Amino acid sequence: KAGVTQTPRYLIKTRGQQVTLSCSPISGHRSVSWYQQTPGQGLQFLFEYFSETQRNKGNFPGRFSGRQFSNSRSEMNVSTLELGDSALYLCASSSLGGSHSPLHFGNGTRLTVT
Amino acid sequence: AQTVTQSQPEMSVQEAETVTLSCTYDTSENNYYLFWYKQPPSRQMILVIRQEAYKQQNATENRFSVNFQKAAKSFSLKISDSQLGDTAMYFCAFIENLQGGSEKLVFGKGTKLTVNP
Numbered sequence: 001k002a003g004v005t006q007t008p009r010y011l012i013k014t015r016g017q018q019v020t021l022s023c024s025p026i027s028g029h030r031s032v033s034w035y036q037q038t039p040g041q042g043l044q045f046l047f048e049y050f051s052e053t054q055r056n057k058g059n060f061p062g063r064f065s066g067r068q069f070s071n072s073r074s075e076m077n078v079s080t081l082e083l084g085d086s087a088l089y090l091c092a093s094s095s096l097g098g099s100h101s102p103l104h105f106g107n108g109t110r111l112t113v114t
Numbered sequence: 115a116q117t118v119t120q121s122q123p124e125m126s127v128q129e130a131e132t133v134t135l136s137c138t139y140d141t142s143e144n145n146y147y148l149f150w151y152k153q154p155p156s157r158q159m160i161l162v163i164r165q166e167a168y169k170q171q172n173a174t175e176n177r178f179s180v181n182f183q184k185a186a187k188s189f190s191l192k193i194s195d196s197q198l199g200d201t202a203m204y205f206c207a208f209i210e211n212l213q214g215g216s217e218k219l220v221f222g223k224g225t226k227l228t229v230n231p
Contacts, residue, residue: 042222045218050216102161103161104161106158107157107158108157
């Protein structure tokens with residue numbers, strides 16, 4: 001079974017631009033979560049989608065948004081990029097949710113904003 | 115809010131020896147789940163071990179075991195017979211229940227473990 005696939009692996013953008021990151025979960029997994037990882041703040045929850053519905057969102061500004069498609073693939077969008085958005089963005093999937101079934105993470109997308 | 119604290123930013127151990135990574139957490143819930151994740155240079159977060167709070171028995175996965183002290187809110191990870199491939203960042207994490215049946219992981223800041231030959 002293929003793992004969680006995130007594309008692209010690396011991305012360089014300039015301030016003010018927008019970016020879209022993609023995540024393909026493990027086949028059969030309906031829950032997709034996104035996390036931001038930075039040296040200063042560590043790992044922080046962005047949002048979680050289940051069956052195309054956003055079930056919850058972390059404490060991030062409205063510039064961060066996402067969606068999930070009927071095949072469970074998810075995209076995350078960041079508009080009006082700021083230098084502080086430079087981070088590793090990790091996607092995780094599970095069949096139901098973290099405590100009921102383990103989260104499986106992808107290799108992440110490294111976003112650099114210049 | 116739930117918090118997870120890892121007090122050791124970096125640790126090192128000799129190959130074949132045993133090392134223990136510390137983790138404390140804060141929660142008002144009675145039933146919850148705790149995890150240790152490993153993040154090697156490849157960046158992928160890999161689940162090492164998981165503990166359910168209502169189970170008194172400490173979880174074990176091959177060379178990895180935990181010392182779960184519920185009253186003290188402590189959840190340490192012991193790695194026996196350390197191998198070079200164990201070199202990675204280790205994150206302690208806690209499941210926080212959210213509205214709508216959703217959950218999120220609350221992570222500690224991590225411990226960078228280096229296994230020396």
